[in-house]
Amino acid sequence: IPVGSRGTAMSGAFVAGISGIEAAEWNVAGIAGMSGTGEAMFTHSSWIADIDITYAAIASNFGGKNMFGLSLKSLDFGDIDVTTADLPDGTGETYSPNFITLGFLYSRQMTDRILFGADIKIINESIMRESATGFALDAGVQYKTSPNGIKIGASIRNLGLNMIFNGADLEEFHQPEDTEPGTNTEPRRISLSAFELPTTLELGVAYGPLDLGAAKAVFCASFLNNNFSFDEYRFGAEINVMDMFYTRAGLALAFDPEPFGEDFIEGTEDDTGDDQWESGSEEFIWGPTFGFGLNLSRLTGLGLSVDYAYRTAEYFDGVSWLTLKVTF
Numbered sequence: 001i002p003v004g005s006r007g008t009a010m011s012g013a014f015v016a017g018i019s020g021i022e023a024a025e026w027n028v029a030g031i032a033g034m035s036g037t038g039e040a041m042f043t044h045s046s047w048i049a050d051i052d053i054t055y056a057a058i059a060s061n062f063g064g065k066n067m068f069g070l071s072l073k074s075l076d077f078g079d080i081d082v083t084t085a086d087l088p089d090g091t092g093e094t095y096s097p098n099f100i101t102l103g104f105l106y107s108r109q110m111t112d113r114i115l116f117g118a119d120i121k122i123i124n125e126s127i128m129r130e131s132a133t134g135f136a137l138d139a140g141v142q143y144k145t146s147p148n149g150i151k152i153g154a155s156i157r158n159l160g161l162n163m164i165f166n167g168a169d170l171e172e173f174h175q176p177e178d179t180e181p182g183t184n185t186e187p188r189r190i191s192l193s194a195f196e197l198p199t200t201l202e203l204g205v206a207y208g209p210l211d212l213g214a215a216k217a218v219f220c221a222s223f224l225n226n227n228f229s230f231d232e233y234r235f236g237a238e239i240n241v242m243d244m245f246y247t248r249a250g251l252a253l254a255f256d257p258e259p260f261g262e263d264f265i266e267g268t269e270d271d272t273g274d275d276q277w278e279s280g281s282e283e284f285i286w287g288p289t290f291g292f293g294l295n296l297s298r299l300t301g302l303g304l305s306v307d308y309a310y311r312t313a314e315y316f317d318g319v320s321w322l323t324l325k326v327t328f
Contacts, residue, residue, distance in 0.1 A: 009291025010236025
């Protein structure tokens with residue numbers, strides 16, 4: 001799930017050009033490109049299906065060209081009714097799943113053109129009395145051909161071992177079948193399968209800022225390989241007026257190969273011409289993205305900025321992101 005308004009408003013295509021603390025989510029290498037000695041951000045979204053997402057991150061220069069920081073992401077699913085086979089309408093009890101990710105950030109400007117970064121993450125997911133804990137690695141690199149020219153970036157996210165839930169509710173006691181009443185119960189344990197992390201690999205290119213007089217423009221594009229869903233082709237743009245007001249837009253297209261067509265049978269005429277692009281559809285619900293930002297530094301004298309992003313969706317209400325960033 002993406003976080004942060006600037007990258008989201010450009011459909012996540014800014015893997016090559018994103019800089020500052022928001023790069024912790026998109027390409028951790030970009031943290032080394034922040035303008036000040038340190039930055040902090042806080043962002044929140046009411047995601048689809050009434051899921052609340054809160055994210056905070058901070059990074060600072062601790063000498064030389066090394067940047068260190070921390071990030072914290074929390075998903076709140078709200079209260080969910082407990083149901084059983086005997087009480088499908090609910091028992092009157094509720095439970096609240098919680099997913100938390102803690103990240104340890106590192107980024108360095110290797111040369112005047114190359115930035116590198118890594119993020120070691122601790123992931124914890126809990127549902128009732130069951131929980132799963134795992135570790136994952138994000139890593140990225142950015143290459144600048146010139147300060148205002150083409151930038152190239154690559155990022156791999158959520159690279160780690162499988163996770164598995166464990167907890168007290170998986171232990172059950174049953175009376176053996178065909179035994180007399182009062183027979184001692186036998187312990188049984190419900191076995192769960194391990195699950196993979198949603199690893200992604202993204203390659204991108206950005207151009208800019210392009211001088212338009214009173215305004216500047218940045219254009220970006222990227223290819224995202226998902227191990228659990230369709231590959232995405234992302235496009236985005238940002239226009240900056242007087243380094244104060246920013247407008248952004250983007251679009252992500254998912255490529256659905258459908259190798260066997262709608263009949264799911266290989267070798268039939270239905271196989272022909274099944275490749276198609278998806279956006280804002282049943283297969284890929286996300287549509288165009290929009291957003292704006294306001295740099296309050298010139299007005300307040302403080303390194304403060306506010307950004308907003310909106311992502312359209314099929315079948316659900318659109319998703320909004322609000323981000324507050326401080327430079328120090």
